Structure formats: structure tokens, C-alpha cells
Amino acid sequence: MAIDYLPLLILVIIAIGFGAIAVIGPSLLGPSRQNKQKLEPYESGMIPFADARRRFPIKYYMVAMLFLLFDIEVLFLYPWAVTLRELRWQAFAPMGFFLILLVFGFLYEWKKGALRWED
Amino acid sequence: MSEIGIGSLGSILPEIILIVGGLLILLLDMIQNSTTYQRESGRGFMAVAVLFLVVSLVGALLQMLSFGSPTSQGPHVAAYLVDIDPFTSFMKMTIYIGMTLVAIAGGSYMNRYSPRMGRGEFWSLFLFTSMAMGMVVSANNLILLFLSFEFLSISSYILAGYLRNNVRSSEAGLKYFLYGSVASSVMLYGMSLLYGVSGSLNLTEIAQAMAANTDFSIVALPAVLMLMVGLGFKMTLAPFFQWAPDTYDGAPTPVTAYLSTASKAAGFAVTARLLLIGLGAFSVEWVPVLSGLAILTMTVGNLMALRQNSVKRMLAYSSVAQAGYMLMGLVSVVSASQAELSQIDLASLGMNGLNGLLIYLFAYLFTNIGAFMVVMAIEEDSGSHDISAYRGLMQRSPGLALAMLIFLLSLTGIPLTGGFMGKFYVFGAAVQHQYFFLAAAGFINAGIAAGYYLRVVAAMLYEPAVDANGAEIAPKPLNMGMALQLTLAICVLVTLWIGIYPPNFIDLANDASRHLLALRF
Numbered sequence: 001m002a003i004d005y006l007p008l009l010i011l012v013i014i015a016i017g018f019g020a021i022a023v024i025g026p027s028l029l030g031p032s033r034q035n036k037q038k039l040e041p042y043e044s045g046m047i048p049f050a051d052a053r054r055r056f057p058i059k060y061y062m063v064a065m066l067f068l069l070f071d072i073e074v075l076f077l078y079p080w081a082v083t084l085r086e087l088r089w090q091a092f093a094p095m096g097f098f099l100i101l102l103v104f105g106f107l108y109e110w111k112k113g114a115l116r117w118e119d
Numbered sequence: 120m121s122e123i124g125i126g127s128l129g130s131i132l133p134e135i136i137l138i139v140g141g142l143l144i145l146l147l148d149m150i151q152n153s154t155t156y157q158r159e160s161g162r163g164f165m166a167v168a169v170l171f172l173v174v175s176l177v178g179a180l181l182q183m184l185s186f187g188s189p190t191s192q193g194p195h196v197a198a199y200l201v202d203i204d205p206f207t208s209f210m211k212m213t214i215y216i217g218m219t220l221v222a223i224a225g226g227s228y229m230n231r232y233s234p235r236m237g238r239g240e241f242w243s244l245f246l247f248t249s250m251a252m253g254m255v256v257s258a259n260n261l262i263l264l265f266l267s268f269e270f271l272s273i274s275s276y277i278l279a280g281y282l283r284n285n286v287r288s289s290e291a292g293l294k295y296f297l298y299g300s301v302a303s304s305v306m307l308y309g310m311s312l313l314y315g316v317s318g319s320l321n322l323t324e325i326a327q328a329m330a331a332n333t334d335f336s337i338v339a340l341p342a343v344l345m346l347m348v349g350l351g352f353k354m355t356l357a358p359f360f361q362w363a364p365d366t367y368d369g370a371p372t373p374v375t376a377y378l379s380t381a382s383k384a385a386g387f388a389v390t391a392r393l394l395l396i397g398l399g400a401f402s403v404e405w406v407p408v409l410s411g412l413a414i415l416t417m418t419v420g421n422l423m424a425l426r427q428n429s430v431k432r433m434l435a436y437s438s439v440a441q442a443g444y445m446l447m448g449l450v451s452v453v454s455a456s457q458a459e460l461s462q463i464d465l466a467s468l469g470m471n472g473l474n475g476l477l478i479y480l481f482a483y484l485f486t487n488i489g490a491f492m493v494v495m496a497i498e499e500d501s502g503s504h505d506i507s508a509y510r511g512l513m514q515r516s517p518g519l520a521l522a523m524l525i526f527l528l529s530l531t532g533i534p535l536t537g538g539f540m541g542k543f544y545v546f547g548a549a550v551q552h553q554y555f556f557l558a559a560a561g562f563i564n565a566g567i568a569a570g571y572y573l574r575v576v577a578a579m580l581y582e583p584a585v586d587a588n589g590a591e592i593a594p595k596p597l598n599m600g601m602a603l604q605l606t607l608a609i610c611v612l613v614t615l616w617i618g619i620y621p622p623n624f625i626d627l628a629n630d631a632s633r634h635l636l637a638l639r640f
Contacts, residue, residue, distance in 0.1 A: 101142075104142065104145070104146075107149065108145055108148075108149050111149045111150075112149070112236075
């Protein structure tokens with residue numbers, strides 16, 4: 001039985017080996033001519049203009065977190081919507097309960113002012 | 120495995136009640152307008168929270184009574200994902216009682232110090248935490264177990280760092296979070312190993328699948344090691360305990376009180392269920408791991424506690440050390456000599472280790488919550504946790520000093536207190552199952568522990584009261600609320616009750632432990 005997992009072990013070894021070669025190989029084989037442009041961090045083609053370690057408005061994190069929450073909720077809805085026709089009430093009722101809870105959470109954050117951007 | 124229906128919701132009734140309570144508090148918090156908000160004392164939320172905790176406590180009690188008389192083998196209700204048996208009920212009762220006591224005694228403290236915006240949220244989180252603990256002790260499915268374990272951890276992180284304006288509290292929450300997230304992910308990896316070989320998430324089915332094919336035993340040891348990282352974090356076992364002193368010290372005292380008792384009890388219940396039911400056949404693998412951890416935990420906890428001057432921090436390290444004794448109970452479930460293992464019917468033994476663990480957890484819950492409540496009272500009076508703040512307590516508030524004396528004696532394990540009964544049953548089981556080395560380590564450690572507990576006793580009873588500069592002052596009594604006095608009285612009474620006349624209670628613990636051992640594969 002343990003032999004069945006041999007491919008997994010081989011995969012791990014290949015993955016580590018590939019990573020190691022990709023890092024060590026170029027530094028041994030390739031020429032190393034460094035200049036200012038090459039050493040700059042790659043920012044999707046943009047020229048970096050300031051340090052990334054600066055203060056963000058805390059509101060940004062709040063919105064990002066809330067977005068994540070509701071994004072994941074949509075993720076739950078997809079498989080549910082596909083199988084709803086077969087499972088009928090057995091799937092409808094729990095999801096309805098789940099959505100009510102989410103709406104409750106949404107109302108709570110709204111009322112608490114988490115969505116207010118301007119003070 | 121039965122069909123999921125509305126009827127099976129009855130098996131999680133106490134948890135449903137707590138969820139409803141938590142949501143109700145959020146709703147009440149939401150519908151307030153901003154003018155009444157400024158005057159909100161949080162007392163109303165506290166009343167709702169305590170009410171719902173008590174109702175769910177009654178629900179758990181009804182579940183327990185539905186199993187019949189304590190000595191008979193009650194029916195075993197296995198719903199789809201949860202096990203409702205005497206063991207679960209015992210743990211649920213323990214946890215809900217602990218949470219109720221903390222809510223009653225620590226409520227006004229939390230309402231006073233927590234940020235004005237977050238008083239409702241504190242109480243709803245408190246109920247959700249209690250719910251998560253109730254779920255985690257009854258889960259027999261790895262997914263539900265992990266989910267409720269995480270739910271418990273995440274709401275505890277928030278509660279530990281609840282005093283946002285207090286640096287120590289924020290530090291407590293952050294350290295707890297960083298340790299906890301790593302520990303949980305390692306535990307999840309261990310669970311995935313179990314699922315990988317057995318193809319099932321149900322603990323009983325995992326045990327059957329593991330027994331059916333001897334090749335699977337190869338994953339038992341790695342799985343146990345990884346599971347113990349996550350579980351050891353929750354139980355504050357030695358290599359994973361570094362968060363505990365800082366978190367217990369920095370967190371608001373009521374939160375510390377439940378983290379070190381109810382949350383830890385939940386951790387032990389999960390460990391017992393996972394190891395005994397899921398991996399019961401592999402005790403050869405986990406017994407050495409657990410006994411090593413037990414010795415390490417009690418030694419490290421005790422040696423560190425000796426050096427502390429802050430009583431709150433000393434109790435934090437003592438809580439680590441106590442976890443080591445409790446783990447001894449879990450080790451002693453299995454006999455040291457493997458030859459006997461097949462012949463002895465474990466469930467028939469008077470000291471089967473597991474009942475020692477349960478008695479220990481129950482007695483420790485009342486003792487430690489009481490001790491932390493005394494710490495809270497002193498903190499509110501003097502603003503300090505230092506041992507000098509405890510000097511002359513006997514002249515200032517004799518009642519408080521005597522209560523603390525009883526708690527400290529119980530933590531030391533002096534006869535006629537609950538702590539002694541716990542130690543008696545745990546050490547007894549260790550000797551009976553021939554873990555002489557473990558028992559010896561336990562005895563030596565209990566001796567060391569007396570040193571630092573009695574230091575506080577000496578300061579309370581024999582030293583005059585001093586102010587912050589060390590100058591003697593006239594003794595003046597402490598201000599204590601009714602709720603705090605009531606809770607302390609309950610804690611003292613239960614600690615003494617278990618120590619002096621425990622038969623009824625021990626029957627309950629026996630019944631609970633036998634049930635889990637009977638399920639053992």
C-alpha cells in the first residue's frame with residue numbers, strides 16, 4: 001500500500017530538484033551583469049516611484065475583508081445552484097438559512113458604519 | 120449513519136440556543152441609535168448572554184438526564200456529525216458551567232474596560248465561543264471537528280485582544296493568533312493523512328479502515344505527531360506553550376479565566392476522542408509521545424512558574440504545569456505492559472485514567488476560575504498583579520483571602536479539595552497501569568509546585584499590607600460586587616464538595632469515561 005504513494009515521493013523530489021536547478025543553474029552558467037534597471041523590483045511594467053511600506057487608510061482593509069467574505073459566499077452558491085433542481089427543498093432550506101445569516105451580517109456591518117467611506 | 124432530519128437537531132440543542140442568543144445580542148446592538156449608544160453600559164447584553172448560557176446549560180443537562188441513571192450504560196445517540204453520549208454531555212456541562220461562571224463574575228469587568236463600541240460584540244462572541252466548545256467536544260467527524268476548533272480559536276483570538284487600547288491585550292491576541300494559525304494548519308495536515316489512508320472523515324470508520332489494513336499503520340505516528348501540534352497548542356503542552364504565559368497575562372482576566380479552563384477542557388476532550396476512538400489501535404505509537412509531552416510540560420511549567428513575581432503570570436505557568444498532570448490521565452488509559460492489554464476490560468477498572476482526567480478537569484475548572492476571579496478583584500483594587508499587592512489580604516478581606524487559600528491548596532493538591540481528588544485519580548491510574556516513571560515525575564513536580572503556590576499564601580496570611588513603594592499601610596477592605604462574591608462562593612463550595620464528598624460526581628465521571636472507552640475500537 002505504501003508503494004502506491006511512490007509517485008508522490010518522486011513528484012516531490014522532482015519539484016525540489018527543479019526548483020533548486022532553476023535557482024542555482026543560472027547563477028553558475030549565466031553571465032552576471034547587473035545594472036540599476038535590472039535590480040529594480042518588477043511592478044507589472046510600471047516604474048516604481050515609492051516604497052511599498054507606507055501607511056494605507058485602514059478603511060481599505062475593512063472593504064477588502066468584507067469583499068472577501070461575500071466573494072466566498074458566491075463561491076458557495078455556484079455548486080448549490082447547479083444541483084438545486086435535483087435536491088429541491090433539502091438544498092433550498094439550508095442555503096436559505098445560510099443566506100439569511102449573511103444578510104444579517106450585512107445589515108450589521110452597514111448599521112455599524114463599516115461601509116461608510118467618508119466620516 | 121442516519122438520514123439528516125429536523126429531529127436530529129435536538130442533539131445540538133444547547134448549541135442552537137447559544138447561536139440564537141449570540142445573534143440576538145448582535146441584533147440588539149444593531150438597532151440601538153447613536154444617542155443611546157454613548158450611555159450603553161453593556162449590562163443588558165450581559166443579562167441576555169447569561170440567560171442564554173443558563174438555558175443552554177439546562178439543555179445540556181436534559182441531554183445528560185435522557186441517558187438514564189448515572190451508573191447504567193445510557194443509549195448512544197450518534198447523529199450524522201456529532202456524538203451525543205455521557206462523555207459529551209459531561210464535557211458540555213463542564214464547559215457551559217465554566218462559561219456561565221466567567222460571564223457572571225467577569226461581566227462587569229469586561230463592560231467597564233472594553234471599548235464602548237464593542238460591548239455587544241463581546242457578549243455575542245462570548246456566546247459563539249461557548250457554542251464552538253460545545254460543538255468541538257461532540258464532533259465525531261474530522262471536518263466538523265476542525266471547523267469548530269477553528270471557530271473556537273478565532274473567536275478566542277479576538278476576545279484575548281479585546282481591550283484594543285491596551286498594548287498588553289493586543290499583544291496577547293496577536294501572539295495567540297500567530298501560534299494558533301500555524302498549529303491549526305499542522306493539525307489539518309495530520310487530519311488529511313488520516314483521511315488519505317482511510318477514505319473517511321468519521322472517527323469510527325477511520326479506526327475500522329486502519330484496522331482492516333496493517334499497511335496503513337505507517338501513517339499513524341506522523342498523523343499523531345501532527346495532530347498533537349494543534350491539540351497541544353490548545354492544551355498548552357510543553358513545546359507549544361510559549362504563547363500561553365503572554366496571552367494569559369495580557370488578555371482581560373475573565374478571558375484568561377475561560378481560556379485556561381473551559382477552552383483547555385475542550386482541547387483535552389477532543390484529544391481523548393481523537394486518540395481513543397480514531398487511533399485507539401495505535402496506542403503503541405501515541406503513548407510514548409504523550410508521556411514525553413506530559414513530563415516535559417509539567418516540569419517546564421513548574422520551573423518557569425517558580426520565577427514569577429506576577430501572580431497572574433504565575434497562574435498562567437501553573438496552568439501549563441496542570442495540563443501535564445491532566446495528560447498523565449490520558450496516557451494511563453492504556454496499560455504499560457502490552458501483554459495485559461488484550462485481557463483487561465479497560466472499562467471495568469475503577470481508575471481508568473480517563474475518569475481521572477474528567478474529575479481533574481472539572482475540579483480544575485472551578486478552582487482556576489475562582490483563582491483568576493480573585494486576581495481580577497485584586498487587579499481592580501490595586502491595578503497590579505504583583506505578589507506585593509496580595510500582602511495582608513487576610514486583614515483586608517478575610518473572605519477573599521480564604522477563598523484564594525482554598526483555590527491555591529486545591530491547585531497544589533492538598534486533601535479535602537477538588538484538586539486532590541483529580542490528582543489522586545490521575546496518579547492512581549498511572550501507578551495502576553505501571554507508568555512508575557511518569558507517576559514519580561508527577562509527584563516530584565507536585566512538590567515543586569507547592570513552593571510557588573504557598574508563596575502567595577504566605578504573602579496573603581503573614582505579611583502586612585504595603586503600598587506601591589513598599590511602605591506599610593493600614594489594611595482596608597476591597598470593594599467586590601455581588602456577582603463576584605456569588606461566583607467565588609460557588610467555586611469554593613464546589614472545590615470543597617468534590618474534595619470532601621465526591622461519590623455522586625465520581626459516578627458521573629466513571630459513566631462518561633466508560634462510554635468513551637467502550638466505543639474504543
